[in-house]
Amino acid sequence: MQVKEALEKFGRTPDKLIGAMLAYQKTTPCNYLTQEDIREFAKETGLPESRVHSVASFYSLLSTKPRGKYIIQVCHDVPCYVNNSTNVVIELEQRLKTKMGQTTDDGLFSLEYSSCLGCCDKAPAMQIGDNLYGNLTAEKISSVLAEHRRKSHE
Amino acid sequence: MNKNACVRKLLTKRFGEINPGSIDDYISRGGYDSLRKALAMSGGDIINEIKNSGLKGRGGAAFPTGLKMQAVKEAGGSPKYIICNADEGEPGNFKDRYLMENDPHQLIEGIIICAYATGIKHGYIFIRGEYARAAAMVEKALEQARIRGFLGDNILDAGFDFDIDVYTGAGSYVCGEEFALLVTIEGKSGRATYKPPFPTTCGLYNKPTQINNVETFCNIPHIIEMGGAEFSKIGTDSSKGTKLVCLSGNVVRPGLYEVVFGTSIKDIIYGLGGGIPNNREIKMIQLGGASGPVIPSDMSDLPLDYASMRENDLNFGSGAIIVMDERINVLDILKRIIGFFHHESCGKCTPCREGLAQTLILLDRFIEGVAVEKDLALLGILIETMSEASICGLGQAAPTAIKKVLQYFPEEFQSRIHATDSAAV
Numbered sequence: 078m079q080v081k082e083a084l085e086k087f088g089r090t091p092d093k094l095i096g097a098m099l100a101y102q103k104t105t106p107c108n109y110l111t112q113e114d115i116r117e118f119a120k121e122t123g124l125p126e127s128r129v130h131s132v133a134s135f136y137s138l139l140s141t142k143p144r145g146k147y148i149i150q151v152c153h154d155v156p157c158y159v160n161n162s163t164n165v166v167i168e169l170e171q172r173l174k175t176k177m178g179q180t181t182d183d184g185l186f187s188l189e190y191s192s193c194l195g196c197c198d199k200a201p202a203m204q205i206g207d208n209l210y211g212n213l214t215a216e217k218i219s220s221v222l223a224e225h226r227r228k229s230h231e
Numbered sequence: 232m233n234k235n236a237c238v239r240k241l242l243t244k245r246f247g248e249i250n251p252g253s254i255d256d257y258i259s260r261g262g263y264d265s266l267r268k269a270l271a272m273s274g275g276d277i278i279n280e281i282k283n284s285g286l287k288g289r290g291g292a293a294f295p296t297g298l299k300m301q302a303v304k305e306a307g308g309s310p311k312y313i314i315c316n317a318d319e320g321e322p323g324n325f326k327d328r329y330l331m332e333n334d335p336h337q338l339i340e341g342i343i344i345c346a347y348a349t350g351i352k353h354g355y356i357f358i359r360g361e362y363a364r365a366a367a368m369v370e371k372a373l374e375q376a377r378i379r380g381f382l383g384d385n386i387l388d389a390g391f392d393f394d395i396d397v398y399t400g401a402g403s404y405v406c407g408e409e410f411a412l413l414v415t416i417e418g419k420s421g422r423a424t425y426k427p428p429f430p431t432t433c434g435l436y437n438k439p440t441q442i443n444n445v446e447t448f449c450n451i452p453h454i455i456e457m458g459g460a461e462f463s464k465i466g467t468d469s470s471k472g473t474k475l476v477c478l479s480g481n482v483v484r485p486g487l488y489e490v491v492f493g494t495s496i497k498d499i500i501y502g503l504g505g506g507i508p509n510n511r512e513i514k515m516i517q518l519g520g521a522s523g524p525v526i527p528s529d530m531s532d533l534p535l536d537y538a539s540m541r542e543n544d545l546n547f548g549s550g551a552i553i554v555m556d557e558r559i560n561v562l563d564i565l566k567r568i569i570g571f572f573h574h575e576s577c578g579k580c581t582p583c584r585e586g587l588a589q590t591l592i593l594l595d596r597f598i599e600g601v602a603v604e605k606d607l608a609l610l611g612i613l614i615e616t617m618s619e620a621s622i623c624g625l626g627q628a629a630p631t632a633i634k635k636v637l638q639y640f641p642e643e644f645q646s647r648i649h650a651t652d653s654a655a656v
């Protein structure tokens with residue numbers, strides 16, 4: 078998708094900017110907005126570049142740095158924490174051979190912390206893209222990762 | 232205890248019994264009857280019913296909904312807007328997600344009735360970016376409602392035009408705060424501003440705006456159906472109706488429970504939640520979410536009731552109950568809570584931005600056992616300043632848990648003060 082296309086779909090008024098940026102970001106290979114993208118959003122909407130940049134860097138679902146194809150967000154707020162979310166992080170770091178805040182060498186997964194995902198009754202929880210995974214165990218984590226690896230080959 | 236004594240299903244009565252993706256299912260269970268009834272009433276009469284019901288906002292601040300609607304109706308300026316706050320970012324809360332995923336038409340019906348009563352033509356449902364499934368359910372339900380003539384021009388031939396747009400957030404807790412939410416819809420970074428003026432007179436694009444929580448709107452069809460007076464018989468003197476409670480943490484059956492106001496916290500944790508795994512003891516309970524107070528287990532007899540809470544200088548916010556058992560480290564939990572606010576602070580005002588950073592440093596000193604007596608005094612001043620001088624509710628409420636630990640669990644801090652303290656000071 079092009080920046081232009083995203084704006085055509087959502088509309089060029091300021092209230093559509095965040096939605097258009099989210100949709101566009103999803104289609105980029107590294108899940109982020111480049112300086113070039115931001116410049117183009119500014120040009121196309123007629124908003125100052127500084128304003129577009131401030132929006133892109135304010136929200137945690139938007140990124141101005143390259144990330145993996147799949148972003149794994151692990152909840153670390155209290156309800157998940159007291160249900161051993163720390164083990165989820167350890168398990169993911171070991172399986173992915175990467176650290177929190179980093180991207181795997183193959184560029185497939187980025188590991189991030191997230192605020193509460195609204196899934197505290199199924200703690201510990203994580204989210205990948207639009208999919209929420211609760212009641213995480215080592216087995217479940219392994220099958221979720223395998224599922225995404227498979228999907229990436231499709 | 233009879234564990235069903237406190238349960239009353241009003242907002243959740245259709246959960247699991249209807250296909251939430253089917254408007255026909257909703258209609259077959261009496262759905263949109265309240266809208267028909269409301270359209271035959273005057274806006275003023277509807278607002279009176281809501282006032283009589285005693286309904287208070289379920290987003291955390293418990294402001295009377297009828298009064299808010301009246302303020303919007305009487306405010307000068309047009310167009311006016313109505314916004315449903317479905318940002319639900321407070322850790323420990325998931326009720327609004329359940330309401331949207333399991334019965335989206337109930338919410339939509341509530342919003343339409345309010346818009347009709349206050350004379351509003353345009354509405355938004357602001358859904359947090361992480362709630363993709365809820366957003367999809369709501370979008371689908373809106374489309375169905377349009378086809379059936381519950382939304383759009385000349386709704387049910389009553390001469391009332393109204394429609395709703397879904398707006399999804401992009402990952403920011405502070406956007407649940409009213410002004411941050413408004414500027415986000417306007418396409419800017421979500422930062423809060425001083426109040427007053429309030430959104431009721433100066434909201435979206437500086438126009439009068441009614442903002443309510445998902446659960447608040449979901450009560451509206453029931454109030455219209457049974458009448459305000461009848462609704463007000465449910466609950467206690469200060470707290471009318473039912474409350475959705477999000478039970479989480481160290482508990483056997485975490486989940487969403489709808490209870491009558493007046494139900495005790497203990498009955499919720501033990502009666503509905505099945506108690507603590509392995510019969511452990513409760514160390515502390517947090518009410519409302521990260522911004523809420525913590526209490527020791529011997530206060531769990533307290534009922535969910537606005538007046539009782541206020542008497543104890545407590546509140547239950549939007550209805551989360553987070554149970555933590557004896558194994559937790561209290562200071563470690565506080566650090567997580569403050570870490571959350573530090574991450575989510577919009578950075579606009581100094582007490583919140585710097586105060587949270589400094590609080591984290593101080594907490595670390597206690598955790599590492601190098602704190603001195605002076606640090607405790609410093610912590611007290613710091614959190615007082617944050618509560619008093621922060622611009623918005625985020626900074627004001629962020630230190631609540633620390634305050635309550637200092638009150639109910641002072642030994643947690645005292646015991647971490649370095650032994651050579653007197654020499655150091």
Ligand SMILES: Cc1cc2nc3c(=O)[nH]c(=O)nc-3n(C[C@H](O)[C@H](O)[C@H](O)COP(=O)(O)O)c2cc1C
Pocket residue numbers: 287288289290291292293294316317318319320321404405406407408409442443444445447448623624625
């Ligand atoms: C930092 C902050 C975050 C908030 N987040 C939410 C939220 O996610 N959902 C919500 O309904 N209210 C939230 N509120 C409260 C709203 O500002 C507002 O009071 C509420 O939406 C009003 O609706 P009600 O009267 O129906 O409760 C938040 C407040 C603050 C200060």
Ligand code: SF4
Pocket residue numbers: 405422423424575576577578579580581583584621622623624625626627
């Ligand atoms: S209190 Fe915090 S979140 Fe609110 S305006 Fe100030 S810095 Fe922003």
Ligand code: FES
Pocket residue numbers: 152153154155156157158192193194195196197200201202322323324
């Ligand atoms: S605290 Fe993890 S999903 Fe809510």
